[in-house]
Every structure is written in structure tokens, then in C-alpha cells.
Amino acid sequence: xxxxxxxxxxxxxxxxxxxxxxxxxxxxxxxxxxxxxxxxxxxxxxxxxxxxxxxxxxxxxxxxxxxxxxxxxxxxxxxxxxxxxxxxxxxxxxxxxxxxxxxxxxxxxxxxxxxxxxxxxxxxxxxxxxxxxxxxxxxxxxxxxxxxxxxxxxxxxxxxxxxxxxxxxxxxxxxxxxxxxxxxxxxxxxxxxxxxxxxxxxxxxxxxxxxxxxxxxxxxxxxxxxxxxxxxxxxxxxxxxxxxxxxxxxxxxxxxxxxxxxxxxxxxxxxxxxxxxxxxxxxxxxxxxxxxxxxxxxxxxxxxxxxxxxxxxxxxxxxxxxxxxxxxxxxxxxxxxxxxxxxxxxxxxxxxxxxxxxxxxxxxxxxxxxxxxxxxxxxxxxxxxxxxxxxxxxxxxxxxxxxxxxxxxxxxxxxxxxxxxxxxxxxxxxxxxxxxxxxxxxxxxxxxxxxxxxxxxxxxxxxxxxxxxxxxxxxxxxxxxxxxxxxxxxxxxxxxxxxxxxxxxxxxxxxxxxxxxxxxxxxxxxxxxxxxxxxxxxxxxxxxxxxxxxxxxxxxxxxxxxxxxxxxxxxxxxxxxxxxxxxxxxxxxxxxxxxxxxxxxxxxxxxxxxxxxxxxxxxxxxxxxxxxxxxxxxxxxxxxxxxxxxxxx
Numbered sequence: 012x013x014x015x016x017x018x019x020x021x022x023x024x025x026x027x028x029x030x031x032x033x034x035x036x037x038x039x040x041x042x043x044x045x046x047x048x049x050x051x052x053x054x055x056x057x058x059x060x061x062x063x064x065x066x067x068x069x070x071x072x073x074x075x076x077x078x079x080x081x082x083x084x085x086x087x088x089x090x091x092x093x094x095x096x097x098x099x100x101x102x103x104x105x106x107x108x109x110x111x112x113x114x115x116x117x118x119x120x121x122x123x124x125x126x127x128x129x130x131x132x133x134x135x136x137x138x139x140x141x142x143x144x145x146x147x148x149x150x151x152x153x154x155x156x157x158x159x160x161x162x163x164x165x166x167x168x169x170x171x172x173x174x175x176x177x178x179x180x181x182x183x184x185x186x187x188x189x190x191x192x193x194x195x196x197x198x199x200x201x202x203x204x205x206x207x208x209x210x211x212x213x214x215x216x217x218x219x220x221x222x223x224x225x226x227x228x229x230x231x232x233x234x235x236x237x238x239x240x241x242x243x244x245x246x247x248x249x250x251x252x253x254x255x256x257x258x259x260x261x262x263x264x265x266x267x268x269x270x271x272x273x274x275x276x277x278x279x280x281x282x283x284x285x286x287x288x289x290x291x292x293x294x295x296x297x298x299x300x301x302x303x304x305x306x307x308x309x310x311x312x313x314x315x316x317x318x319x320x321x322x323x324x325x326x327x328x329x330x331x332x333x334x335x336x337x338x339x340x341x342x343x344x345x346x347x348x349x350x351x352x353x354x355x356x357x358x359x360x361x362x363x364x365x366x367x368x369x370x371x372x373x374x375x376x377x378x379x380x381x382x383x384x385x386x387x388x389x390x391x392x393x394x395x396x397x398x399x400x401x402x403x404x405x406x407x408x409x410x411x412x413x414x415x416x417x418x419x420x421x422x423x424x425x426x427x428x429x430x431x432x433x434x435x436x437x438x439x440x441x442x443x444x445x446x447x448x449x450x451x452x453x454x455x456x457x458x459x460x461x462x463x464x465x466x467x468x469x470x471x472x473x474x475x476x477x478x479x480x481x482x483x484x485x486x487x488x489x490x491x492x493x494x495x496x497x498x499x500x501x502x503x504x505x506x507x508x509x510x511x512x513x514x515x516x517x518x519x520x521x522x523x524x525x526x527x528x529x530x531x532x533x534x535x536x537x538x539x540x541x542x543x544x545x546x547x548x549x550x551x552x553x554x555x556x557x558x559x560x561x562x563x564x565x566x567x568x569x570x571x572x573x574x575x576x577x578x579x580x581x582x583x584x585x586x587x588x589x590x591x592x593x594x595x596x597x598x599x600x601x602x603x604x605x606x607x608x609x610x611x612x613x614x615x616x617x618x619x620x621x622x623x624x625x626x627x628x629x630x631x632x633x634x635x636x637x638x639x640x641x642x643x644x645x646x647x648x649x650x651x652x653x654x655x656x657x658x659x660x
Contacts, residue, residue, distance in 0.1 A: 024204045026197070027067040029060050029077035031169030032185050038193050056081045056171040057148050061088045073204040076196060078169050080122035080145070092203050097192045104132055106167050110184035111138045114164020119186070120145055120154055120172060155179055227291075227311045233304060235259050235273055244311075247286065260309070269295050272307045283314070290314040332432065334380035334393035341377060342526045345516035351378060351508055358506045359385035364458070366503050367481040369510030371645045372560030375481040376441060378508060383437040388477055391436030394429045399445035399648030407450050411457070413466035430463045433476045443480040443503070444489045445652045448496065455499045478503075483649060513555040513562065520551045523559060527566030540573050546582050553589055557644030564641070565589070622657040625650070629659075 030036040055063050060081050065088065067075065074092045075085060082095035103119070103126070110117045116139045125142045133140030141163070143154035148171075155175035158166060166176045167184045176183040188196075218239070221228045227244035231237050240248075240255045248255065248263050260269050264286060268279045272295045279295040291311045298306040341352055358365050359382045367375045376395065383393045401409060412428030430438060440446075446454065457463050458478060462471040480503050482489075489495035513520060524542070532539035542550075555561055569585055624643065632638035640650040653659075 024201055024208075025072050026200045026204060027064065027072040027075040028197075029055060029064070029075065029081055031056060031078055031171065032173065032187075034185060034187055035169070035193075038187075038190050039197075042190070042194050042197060056169070057084050057151070059148075060085060064089055064093075073207055074200045076200050080151075080171075083122060084147075092207060094196060094200055094203065096188050096196055098186070098188065099192065100126075100129065102186065102188055102192075103129060103167075104135075106184060106186045107132050107138070107140060108136055110165040110167050111136050113182050113184060115139060116162060116164045117141075117184075118143060118155075118158040118161075118163040118166045118181075120151060120166070120168055122146070151175065152178075155181065225312070227309075229255075229260060229263070229269075229309045230298070230306055231260050231269060231273075231309070232306045233273065235261065235270060235307075237263065238306065247291075247311075247313075264309075267295075267309070268293060269307050269309050271295075272297050273304075276304050284311070332392040332394055332436075334383045334389070334437070336377045336380040337384045338381040341374070341381065342519070342522050343516070344518040344522055345511070347511045347516055348519060351510055352381075354506075354508050355381045356385055358382055358508070361506070362386075362477050364503050364505040365479045365508065366486065366506070367479065367508045367510060368485065369481075369483070370512045370558055371483050371649055372558035373510040373512055374559050375510055376439065378510060379437075379439040379441075379479045379481065382479060383439075383477070386437070386477065388436050392433050393437050393439065394433040395439045395441065396429055397441050397648050399442040399652045403447045403450065406446070407453065408466055410450070411453060411463055411465055414468045416467065425465065425467075428463060428465060430457060430474050430476055431472060433474075435475050437477040437479060440478065440480040442483060442648050442652070444482040444484060444486055444495055445648065446495075448494075451496045451499050455496065455502060458499075458502055513558045517551050520555070520562065521547055523562050524550065524566055527563050528570055531567045531570045535571070537570070540570060543582070546586070549586055553586075557641075561644050621653060622659065625653055625657065625659060 028039055030039060056078065057080055060077065061084065064075055064085050068089055068091050072091065074094065075089070076082075076094045076096060077085060079095040079098065082093045085093045107117055107119075115137075117133070119140070119142050121142050121144055123144065123146060125144060129142065130140060141158075143158060145151040145154050151171060152175050155166060155172070156179050159179040159181050163181060165182045165184050166172055167186045169186060173183045173185070218241075221239070222242040224241060225243060227247050228239070228241040229237055229244050230239035237255050237258055237260055240250065240253075245251070245255065250263065255263055260267050264284065267284065268282050272279055276297050276299075278297060279293070282293045282295070284291055284293045290313075292314055293309060293311040295307055295309045297304045298308055338352055338355055341348065341355075343349065343352070355378060365379075365382060367378050369375050379395075380393060383389060396410065398406060408426070408428070410428050410430060412426050412431055414425040440454075457474070460471075461474060461476075463474050464471050486495055486500050486504070490497050490500050513523075524547075528539050557564075565585070569582075572585060573582075625639070628639040628642045629636075631642065636650055637647055640647045643650065645653075
């Protein structure tokens with residue numbers, strides 16, 4: 012019997028019902044007629060119901076109801092849910108009472124297990140009452156035959172019971188569920204069908220989503236058998252339809268790393284695997300349910316696509332709108348740098364202003380980007396501005412933008428400023444102490460009002476931007492000199508991080524050298540070198556005026572010069588170059604330095620010799636500012652500012 016129950020969205024829910032007797036069918040008909048349902052009847056049971064049920068499933072039946080034994084058999088053969096009709100103790104009591112009118116010795120067959128506590132019904136009614144267990148049609152027939160031999164008068168049950176009772180000459184009494192219980196079971200079936208339909212819809216949605224992915228996606232179970240495969244994977248692997256489902260992944264991708272993930276329960280990232288002599292980049296991720304692994308998801312893409320994606324990322328990074336560094340890029344051992352890392356994590360929780368101070372090359376921008384990537388804004392733009400590198404008119408237009416015709420040479424249609432481009436993200440103003448005073452006035456207004464006005468415009472645009480600034484010297488000194496506005500200083504000086512120079516954290520020098528030597532070894536595809544202990548001691552006693560930036564370039568120079576042979580002559584020659592830079596910079600080689608975590612550190616003023624050092628560096632490099640800045644161990648922006656201070660432009 013098929014009951015069309017109807018559904019709120021207009022598409023009917025289809026429920027198959029196996030009935031055993033005419034009275035049971037009558038109950039179903041009455042209920043379904045009230046629901047204006049269409050019914051097709053059938054009275055199969057146990058193994059005989061299987062082919063009929065399979066046909067129902069093929070015709071769109073979403074859930075099936077039958078008696079308990081038949082339900083058990085059907086569950087082993089179907090993919091749709093199968094429910095069983097209820098059989099309460101009250102129903103049994105009523106049925107046995109009716110059977111007692113026919114005979115005093117009553118037998119009831121039960122599928123697989125006896126019903127506990129039901130024997131007392133015989134005591135209550137003054138009859139002999141027994142149960143018999145069956146597991147299939149053959150054992151069912153056998154227990155009815157035995158009941159006949161044992162002299163039972165009546166057997167109670169459904170349609171199959173009636174069939175065998177007639178065969179062996181025993182009277183029959185139908186075990187009927189109440190109409191209310193049948194109605195409740197139909198409602199349960201409807202709920203199950205709705206849930207099943209929603210589950211199928213969800214599965215289809217997920218399949219559509221993964222089919223829309225350009226990457227190939229394959230999911231396997233704990234045995235490595237494929238459970239899901241998307242359209243891209245089928246195309247790449249030349250698999251038609253669902254033929255790949257159920258096969259072992261090794262038959263689709265020989266020597267796949269997915270097998271290792273199944274053993275180790277650890278992800279495998281960015282592995283190159285070969286499919287029909289073409290290279291693909293694979294990622295294999297274990298699917299965990301609590302502490303248990305329930306499968307593996309493998310994603311892969313053509314190597315050519317990876318190259319194209321990398322070029323796109325590079326273009327984005329070139330625009331300065333992505334923070335490349337994270338807190339993991341800070342390499343250190345000294346407690347003062349641990350304090351810096353801890354402050355980054357703490358300050359990332361807020362949107363307050365952060366002032367980062369430290370000498371050039373100490374890694375202030377890495378600190379700023381780390382804060383951004385730890386914050387809630389990490390998915391938003393990170394805009395970095397080198398304030399000292401831009402002339403005053405250009406800096407103002409870059410920061411705040413301009414309207415068309417705002418000045419001669421302005422871009423048609425105008426241009427959004429960097430504050431606008433950083434909306435909902437972070438803007439990092441490096442070397443804020445070099446910002447001209449009139450730009451500081453506009454900057455203060457933007458920070459206070461959270462609005463920006465383009466040059467040549469009268470309209471205020473709201474901006475939601477987290478501001479991080481950096482300075483190469485104590486900003487309060489700039490305030491005292493009149494080079495920095497006091498009100499802007501107090502506005503920015505909310506959260507403060509001081510990044511110590513290398514000479515104040517000498518334990519970090521070996522770590523940084525090792526890090527950069529391995530980095531450049533990988534970059535140039537050459538073997539890393541091991542430095543002698545005596546040479547490392549020299550480097551630890553060196554003052555490193557250019558800080559981390561200098562040690563990074565020195566590691567590259569050291570590795571490339573020692574590519575063929577790492578000998579004492581080469582090492583001593585490179586160290587002499589370091590000493591010459593130190594003499595030009597005017598820094599003595601310090602044997603030790605102590606920095607208290609969280610306390611600002613600035614070297615003694617040596618302004619009287621600045622002009623001479625800068626002039627000498629420029630002459631040595633034939634006035635190449637970039638090379639001169641490297642010799643001086645400072646950034647190009649700082650060199651530009653110092654040249655301006657000493658009238659060397």
C-alpha cells in the first residue's frame with residue numbers, strides 16, 4: 012500500500028505501507044481517506060515483501076511501514092527508512108482476551124526475541140499463554156507447526172500467522188493495533204520522510220557546492236574507499252558519473268599520500284603528485300569526529316593554475332593591501348622580544364591606536380602586520396604607508412585622496428585615499444615622526460572624527476580603520492623639538508610597543524642568522540652553511556646598527572660568498588666589511604647591552620656627525636640613495652629625512 016500524505020510545498024510525501032490483514036488495511040484506508048490520500052494495497056510479509064519494497068523505492072517511496080519482522084528484513088535490503096507498527100502490551104491483552112473466547116491454550120509468534128513480562132496475561136485471563144521465536148519464513152512455519160502438535164487452540168498475529176495457522180489447522184485471532192497508534196506511526200513516518208527529504212536536499216546542496224569548486228575534491232572513508240567526488244575531480248581523472256564511488260582511492264590516484272594520512276592521522280600539505288604524467292598540487296586533510304578519524308578529504312589543482320594564482324597574489328601584495336607577516340615570523344629568544352610578541356597578541360584584541368617605536372631595521376612593520384593578522388580585521392585590507400618616502404603634497408593626496416580637478420595632473424575621476432582603501436581593515440603609518448605639521452592636522456581630524464575628506468571635496472566619508480603607527484625615535488622628543496603635534500602624540504600614544512635593537516638582545520643573533528641562512532639556502536636551492544663557534548662569537552659581539560634588516564642581508568651575502576667553500580678567509584673578509592660600516596656609522600662594537608622589557612631604547616644622539624656620515628656614504632655610492640641607506644644601516648625614508656634636516660637634498 013502507498014499512502015500519499017501530501018506536503019506543505021505542494022509535492023506529496025510518499026509512504027509505503029505493508030498491511031497483513033483486511034482489518035489492518037481498513038484502518039489505513041480510513042486514515043488516508045481523511046487525508047485525501049491515494050492508496051495501493053499489498054499484503055506481502057518477510058522475504059516476500061523485499062521485491063515489492065524495492066519496486067516502491069524505485070518509484071519514489073520515501074519511507075516504509077510494516078510489521079516488526081518484515082521491517083527487520085526490509086532494512087537489510089533497502090536504502091530508505093523502514094518503520095515498524097507499534098505493538099503495545101494493551102493491544103496484546105485485548106487480542107488474547109478475544110482469543111480466549113475461541114480456545115484456552117493460546118500461542119503468539121515473536122520475531123527474534125520474546126516479549127518480557129507478557130506471560131502474566133495468561134494468569135490474568137486464566138488461560139495458557141506462550142510465545143515462540145522465529146527469524147525467517149522457514150522458522151516461522153516451523154514454530155506454528157510445533158504449536159499445532161503441542162495442542163494449542165489459537166494462534167495470534169498478522170497475515171503470515173493466518174497463512175500458517177490455516178495450513179496446520181489452528182484457529183487464528185488477529186493482533187490489531189489501535190487506530191490511534193497507527194495514526195501516530197503514520198505521522199512519525201511523515202516526519203521521517205520530511206527529514207529524509209531535507210537530508211537529500213542538503214546532500215545535493217553540498218554536492219553542488221563542491222561541484223562548483225575549480226579544485227578537484229575527493230572524500231574517502233577510513234578504509235580509503237571514495238565516498239564523494241566532485242565534477243572537477245571526475246573531469247581530471249576521467250571518471251564518468253558515480254563510477255568512482257566506493258572504489259579505493261589508489262585505483263584512481265596511484266601512490267596517493269591519502270594512504271599516509273589514513274595511517275598517521277596528520278594532514279599532508281602542498282604535495283606534488285602525478286596523474287597521467289601531469290603534475291598536480293595535493294592537500295590531504297583528515298576528517299576528525301572528536302578524537303576519531305572518520306575519513307580523509309583530498310583537494311588538488313593543476314600546477315599551472317597554482318602559478319597563475321601565485322601571480323594574482325603577488326599583484327595584490329604589491330598594492331600593499333595584504334599583511335604578509337604573522338606573529339610566527341618573529342624569531343627570538345630574548346625575553347624582551349617575548350614581551351613584544353605577548354603585547355601583539357594582547358593589543359590585537361582591541362581597535363585602539365598602537366604606537367611602535369624602535370630603530371630602523373628592528374622589524375616594526377612585522378609587528379604591525381602581526382597585530383593585524385591576529386585581530387578581527389585579519390580578512391580585511393592592510394595598507395602600509397612609508398610617510399618619510401613621500402613628498403608632502405603627494406603624502407596628503409595619497410592618504411586622503413582627491414577629487415577630479417583638485418590640482419594640476421590629478422587623475423580623471425579622482426582617486427580614493429589610503430584611509431578609504433583601508434576601510435574595515437588596518438592602516439600602518441611608518442615613520443610617522445617625519446610627517447609634515449599640516450598633514451598632522453588633517454590626520455588628527457580623521458582619527459578623532461573617523462571621517463575623511465578628499466582634496467577638492469566638501470563631502471565627509473566615514474571610515475572604519477584601525478591605526479598603527481611607527482617611529483624610529485621617541486615621539487615625545489619630536490614633540491619637544493616642535494616637529495610633532497602634542498595633541499596628535501597623545502591621540503596616538505594609547506598602546507605602546509618598543510622593539511629593542513639587536514645589540515640589546517644578543518641571544519637572538521644566532522637564531523636570526525640560522526633562520527635567514529636556511530631561508531636563502533632554500534631560495535637559491537643551495538646547501539646551508541654551519542658557522543664556526545668563534546665566528547659566531549664575533550657576530551654576537553658586533554653592534555648591528557642596521558638591526559634585523561642588516562643581519563638578513565648579511566646572511567644572504569654570507570651564504571652566496573661561501574657557496575663553493577666556507578673558509579676562515581671569506582668569513583674574516585665579510586666581518587671586516589661589517590666593521591667598516593660600524594666605523595662609518597659611528598657605533599662602537601659593544602660587548603653587552605641590557606634592555607628591560609617594555610622600556611623604550613634609543614641610542615645616544617650623534618647629530619653632530621650625521622651630515623658628514625651621510626655625505627661620505629653618498630659620495631661613496633655616487634649619490635645612489637638606496638645604496639647609501641644600506642651602508643648607513645637605515646631605511647631610504649630615514650635617509651631622505653636626515654638629508655632634508657641637514658640641507659643635503
